[in-house]
Amino acid sequence: MGEDSKIGNYPFVVEPFHVDFTGKLTMGVLGNHLLNCAGFHATEKGFGIAQLNENHYTWVLSRLAIELDEFPLQYESFSIQTWVENVYKLFTDRNFSILNKDGKTIGYARSVWAMISTATRKPADLLSLHGGKIVDYVCDKDCPIEKPARIKVASKEPAGEYMAKYSDIDCNGHLNSIKYIEHILDLFPMEVFKTKIIRRFEMAYVAESYYGDKLTFFVDGKSENEYDIEVKKNDTEVVVRSKVIFG
Amino acid sequence: MGEDSKIGNYPFVVEPFHVDFTGKLTMGVLGNHLLNCAGFHATEKGFGIAQLNENHYTWVLSRLAIELDEFPLQYESFSIQTWVENVYKLFTDRNFSILNKDGKTIGYARSVWAMISTATRKPADLLSLHGGKIVDYVCDKDCPIEKPARIKVASKEPAGEYMAKYSDIDCNGHLNSIKYIEHILDLFPMEVFKTKIIRRFEMAYVAESYYGDKLTFFVDGKSENEYDIEVKKNDTEVVVRSKVIFG
Numbered sequence: 411m412g413e414d415s416k417i418g419n420y421p422f423v424v425e426p427f428h429v430d431f432t433g434k435l436t437m438g439v440l441g442n443h444l445l446n447c448a449g450f451h452a453t454e455k456g457f458g459i460a461q462l463n464e465n466h467y468t469w470v471l472s473r474l475a476i477e478l479d480e481f482p483l484q485y486e487s488f489s490i491q492t493w494v495e496n497v498y499k500l501f502t503d504r505n506f507s508i509l510n511k512d513g514k515t516i517g518y519a520r521s522v523w524a525m526i527s528t529a530t531r532k533p534a535d536l537l538s539l540h541g542g543k544i545v546d547y548v549c550d551k552d553c554p555i556e557k558p559a560r561i562k563v564a565s566k567e568p569a570g571e572y573m574a575k576y577s578d579i580d581c582n583g584h585l586n587s588i589k590y591i592e593h594i595l596d597l598f599p600m601e602v603f604k605t606k607i608i609r610r611f612e613m614a615y616v617a618e619s620y621y622g623d624k625l626t627f628f629v630d631g632k633s634e635n636e637y638d639i640e641v642k643k644n645d646t647e648v649v650v651r652s653k654v655i656f657g
Numbered sequence: 658m659g660e661d662s663k664i665g666n667y668p669f670v671v672e673p674f675h676v677d678f679t680g681k682l683t684m685g686v687l688g689n690h691l692l693n694c695a696g697f698h699a700t701e702k703g704f705g706i707a708q709l710n711e712n713h714y715t716w717v718l719s720r721l722a723i724e725l726d727e728f729p730l731q732y733e734s735f736s737i738q739t740w741v742e743n744v745y746k747l748f749t750d751r752n753f754s755i756l757n758k759d760g761k762t763i764g765y766a767r768s769v770w771a772m773i774s775t776a777t778r779k780p781a782d783l784l785s786l787h788g789g790k791i792v793d794y795v796c797d798k799d800c801p802i803e804k805p806a807r808i809k810v811a812s813k814e815p816a817g818e819y820m821a822k823y824s825d826i827d828c829n830g831h832l833n834s835i836k837y838i839e840h841i842l843d844l845f846p847m848e849v850f851k852t853k854i855i856r857r858f859e860m861a862y863v864a865e866s867y868y869g870d871k872l873t874f875f876v877d878g879k880s881e882n883e884y885d886i887e888v889k890k891n892d893t894e895v896v897v898r899s900k901v902i903f904g
Contacts, residue, residue, distance in 0.1 A: 426696065426706075427689050427835050431826040431868070438824065442674050449673065459673075484828055575843035576850060580673070581680040581731055588674050596822035600868045603823060621678070621847045 416549035417493045418451035424482045432603060434481035435488075437611050438591040441474065444506050444519050445587065447492045451504075455547050456540060466528045467539075471521060471587055472501065473558040475612045478508065478517035487511045493549035500524055500533045502544070505553040518555045558612050561651040563630050563640035570597050570627040574619055584618040585625075585649075594639050594652050597627055602656060606635070609657030615650055619643045663796035664740045665698035671729045679850060681728035682735075684858050685838045688721065691753050691766050692834065694739045698751075702794050703787060713775045714786075718768060718834055719748065720805040722859045725755065725764035734758045740796040747771055747780045749791070752800040765802045805859050808898040810877050810887035817844050817874040821866055831865040832872075832896075841886050841899050844874055849903060853882070856904030862897055866890045 420443075428439040452458045452469070462468055482488040488510055495503040506519040525534040536544055572593055580586035590613065619625060623643040630638040639652040667690075675686040699705045699716070709715055729735040735757055742750040753766040772781040783791055819840055827833035837860065866872060870890040877885040886899040 425689070425693055427692070427827065427833050429828050430823065431828060431830050433828040436824065442672070445674070446672055576677065576845065576847055577683065577685065577839040577843050579678040579847075581676050581678060583678050586674050592824040596824050598823065600823055600826075 413549050413551060416547050417491050417551060418447060418454065419489060419491050420447045420450060421487060421489045423487050424484050426484055429484045430603065431600070433484045434607070435483070436592075437476065437595060437608055438588050440476065440508070441591050441613075442588045443490055444474070444476070444492075444521070445471065447490045447506065448504055448521065448523070451492050455544075457544060462525070467525050467534050468528050470524045470526050471615055472524055473522035473612070473614050474519065474587075475521075475555065475558040475610065476517065476519040477555040477610045478608070480510070480516045481607065482508075482510060482516075488516075489513075493551050494544070494547045495520075495549070495553065497536050497544050497548060499535055499537050502536055505551070507551075507553070518553050520553060520555060520557060522558065555610070558614065559653075561612065561614055561638050561640070561653050563628050563638050563651065565628040565630050565640075567628070568626045569629040572625045572627070574621055574623045574625060576621070579621050583620060585620070585623070587613070587615065590615075590641065590650050590652075593625065594627070594641070594650075594654070597629060597639065598637075598654070606656035608654060609635075610653070610655040612653040613650060614652070617643075617647050617649045619649045625649070660796050660798060663794050664738050664798060665694060665701065666736060666738050667694045667697060668734060668736045670734050671731050673731055676731045677850060678847070680731045681854070682730070683839075684723065684842060684855055685835050687723065687755070688838050688860075689835045690737055691721070691723070691739075691768070692718065694737045694753065695751055695768065695770070698739050702791075704791060709772070714772050714781050715775050717771045717773050718862055719771055720769035720859070720861050721766065721834075722768075722802065722805040722857065723764065723766040724802040724857045725854070727757070727763045728854060729755075729757060729763075735763075736760075740798050741791070741794045742767075742796070742800065744783050744791050744795060746782055746784050749783055752798070754798075754800070765800050767800060767802060767804060769805065802857070805861065806900075808859065808861055808885050808887070808900050810875050810885050810898065812875040812877050812887075814875070815873045816876040819872045819874070821868055821870045821872060823868070826868050830867060832867070832870070834860070834862065837862075837888065837897050837899075840872065841874070841888070841897075841901070844876060844886065845884075845901070853903040855901060856882075857900070857902040859900040860897060861899070864890075864894050864896045866896045872896070
């Protein structure tokens with residue numbers, strides 16, 4: 411299989427309600443598009459959620475890191491490419507590039523996924539599924555951004571609190587992966603977004619939260635432009651960690 | 658011009674992060690799609706935002722009413738048709754039908770729009786724009802749901818409060834029309850959505866709210882299934898009113 415045939419390519423247009431007050435595509439919507447592209451591509455290769463569910467398996471997103479030099483603007487077309495970088499027994503690395511309306515690469519993203527049994531919630535062995543066919547899709551296209559690193563947050567002083575509501579919850583009954591992105595960015599004052607762009611955004615999905623859960627947000631400012639965030643539910647368990655680097 | 662040529666027709670697929678915990682397309686995302694279709698159709702006819710902005714005019718949504726018998730489910734395709742029902746001097750009525758994957762009509766929507774000058778914020782005379790050409794697009798397709806009616810809320814007891822954050826704000830610096838829908842539905846407990854669907858949803862956009870505004874929600878329960886909602890900003894001005902009818 412040629413490397414090009416292993417890359418999925420999906421076109422988009424920036425919708426009016428999908429931009430922030432500066433007219434740039436929001437990080438939440440970009441995250442949504444990236445995860446959709448992962449779904450499209452996996453489905454084309456026979457590893458989609460619908461196909462897996464028949465066998466009681468489902469994909470679970472573990473990490474997401476997005477880095478952009480510039481953001482697509484309202485009404486602009488852009489596209490997302492995605493490919494599988496690595497397949498291990500319990501995880502697979504899926505990468506993305508984001509191309510602007512002229513086809514110039516304006517950013518990259520990395521994601522890490524596990525596959526679990528919907529019956530037992532235990533991880534599946536990716537290398538043995540479909541006769542190990544998933545490794546045929548591994549592609550050596552370059553993704554020149556750092557892998558998501560371990561995030562540790564020291565702060566014990568809440569920077570915000572939020573009760574999970576109807577609109578936050580996905581069809582699995584969990585707070586959806588995109589809503590975490592919105593709630594985390596909502597911790598920052600408007601002023602930040604007036605003068606800076608989000609250069610890098612990382613999410614580590616650690617545990618699930620549910621309707622009615624109280625989410626508490628803790629923030630470590632590592633420098634003027636770098637923030638580590640930890641979200642705990644009901645004052646106990648960590649549900650997600652995140653890093654935001656402005657530039 | 659034949660009536661069919663006056664109807665825009667736009668296909669969609671229900672994305673995984675666009676459904677609620679029951680797997681149904683959310684009202685917020687449906688509202689977003691409807692408003693996008695209005696934009697697509699207006700643009701095709703020469704009355705799009707981009708074209709108008711050149712002449713310093715923009716569309717302003719005044720009313721939206723959506724009625725559905727059933728909701729498209731995750732991964733299902735569906736389509737939206739839209740057409741102009743009436744054009745008056747200061748307002749135009751644009752209607753919609755929502756068709757399921759089999760092409761069966763599962764709902765309708767009505768919207769009312771004004772056009773304003775971006776310079777003066779004053780309403781424009783729709784009948785005189787482009788030599789009155791907008792009336793050529795008036796179409797007599799049936800829209801068998803009630804027009805949005807006047808909503809009056811008596812309650813003085815807040816049912817909820819929300820501070821407008823970064824993710825709520827659109828490129829005009831206003832809280833975006835779709836976020837109001839989400840915040841209003843978030844007033845209802847999860848139990849309601851477990852056993853009922855939203856049969857009719859109405860929004861009346863009265864004034865703009867901005868980043869940092871405190872929104873207070875007042876709810877009148879008209880019956881077990883019908884609720885009128887008023888949203889005030891900073892304890893003074895009404896920004897939107899809404900009606901939710903469950904079924």
